[in-house]
Amino acid sequence: xxxxxxxxxxxxVQEGDSAVIKCTYSDSASNYFPWYKQELGKxxxxxxxxxxxxxxxxxxxxxxTLNKTAKHFSLHITETQPEDSAVYFCAASGPTGNQxxxxxxxxxxxxx
Amino acid sequence: xxxxxxxxxxxxxxxGKYVELRCDPISGHTALYWYRQSLGQxxxxxxxxxxxxxxxxxxxxxxRFFAVRPEGSVSTLKIQRTxxxxxxxxxxxxxxxxxxxxxxxxxxxxxxTRLTVL
Numbered sequence: 570x571x572x573x574x575x576x577x578x579x580x581x582v583q584e585g586d587s588a589v590i591k592c593t594y595s596d597s598a599s600n601y602f603p604w605y606k607q608e609l610g611k612x613x614x615x616x617x618x619x620x621x622x623x624x625x626x627x628x629x630x631x632x633x634t635l636n637k638t639a640k641h642f643s644l645h646i647t648e649t650q651p652e653d654s655a656v657y658f659c660a661a662s663g664p665t666g667n668q669x670x671x672x673x674x675x676x677x678x679x680x681x
Numbered sequence: 682x683x684x685x686x687x688x689x690x691x692x693x694x695x696x697g698k699y700v701e702l703r704c705d706p707i708s709g710h711t712a713l714y715w716y717r718q719s720l721g722q723x724x725x726x727x728x729x730x731x732x733x734x735x736x737x738x739x740x741x742x743x744x745r746f747f748a749v750r751p752e753g754s755v756s757t758l759k760i761q762r763t764x765x766x767x768x769x770x771x772x773x774x775x776x777x778x779x780x781x782x783x784x785x786x787x788x789x790x791x792x793x794t795r796l797t798v799l
Contacts, residue, residue, distance in 0.1 A: 573723075575723075603787065603788075605790070610792070611792055611793075612685070612772055612774075612790035612791050612792045612793050613724065613772070613790045614790070615787055615788075615789070618787065658723050658724070660723070663726075667712070667714075667729045667731075667736060667737055668714065668726040668729055668737065668740065669724075669726065669788065670726070671723030671724050671725070672723050673721070673722055673723050674721070674722070674723055
């Protein structure tokens with residue numbers, strides 16, 4: 570099955586700096602890659618996603634890049650704010666598309 | 682509804698007991714998913730419903746776990762003879778149409794049920 574690896578596991582940045590989280594996947598048939606933000610005691614919330622027919626997508630301070638050849642994708646958050654502090658998960662769709670395989674999460678702390 | 686809801690938010694039970702966890706998906710969403718999240722880990726897929734039928738139950742860990750969705754809306758995850766290792770947050774998600782192919786749809790997650798087996 571699909572294997573998703575995520576790095577780093579923890580990340581601390583100063584407010585206003587950028588944060589980058591990287592993920593790799595193993596199954597070349599995966600075609601959908603969402604990123605979720607999870608705050609303490611809450612369910613994951615979708616923040617951005619990308620499909621395999623595009624290489625980059627941006628939504629205000631958040632961007633995601635996808636390299637299909639290398640089978641890796643990254644989340645970029647610019648001008649970080651304290652409210653960006655949370656655990657972020659990457660995911661990849663499985664070969665049938667009806668389940669997601671999640672990374673192990675990155676705990677992001679933005680220091681005011 | 683406004684979002685996916687799950688009840689109860691917390692459930693504490695004793696080893697060997699039976700528990701039921703409920704999920705109310707977003708209105709109109711035909712696909713429903715159950716995931717399990719252990720501490721410090723990402724969600725792990727359990728089962729996927731398309732309408733009333735379980736289209737993929739390959740993630741259920743053993744036959745103590747069962748889920749139903751009799752009317753194609755609300756779903757119940759049932760765990761028999763609970764074990765301490767079943768302790769986790771159980772997440773439910775729903776999407777508008779079946780995921781798959783070139784137009785995989787976004788899965789919207791509920792807040793989860795935290796299950797603790799003593």
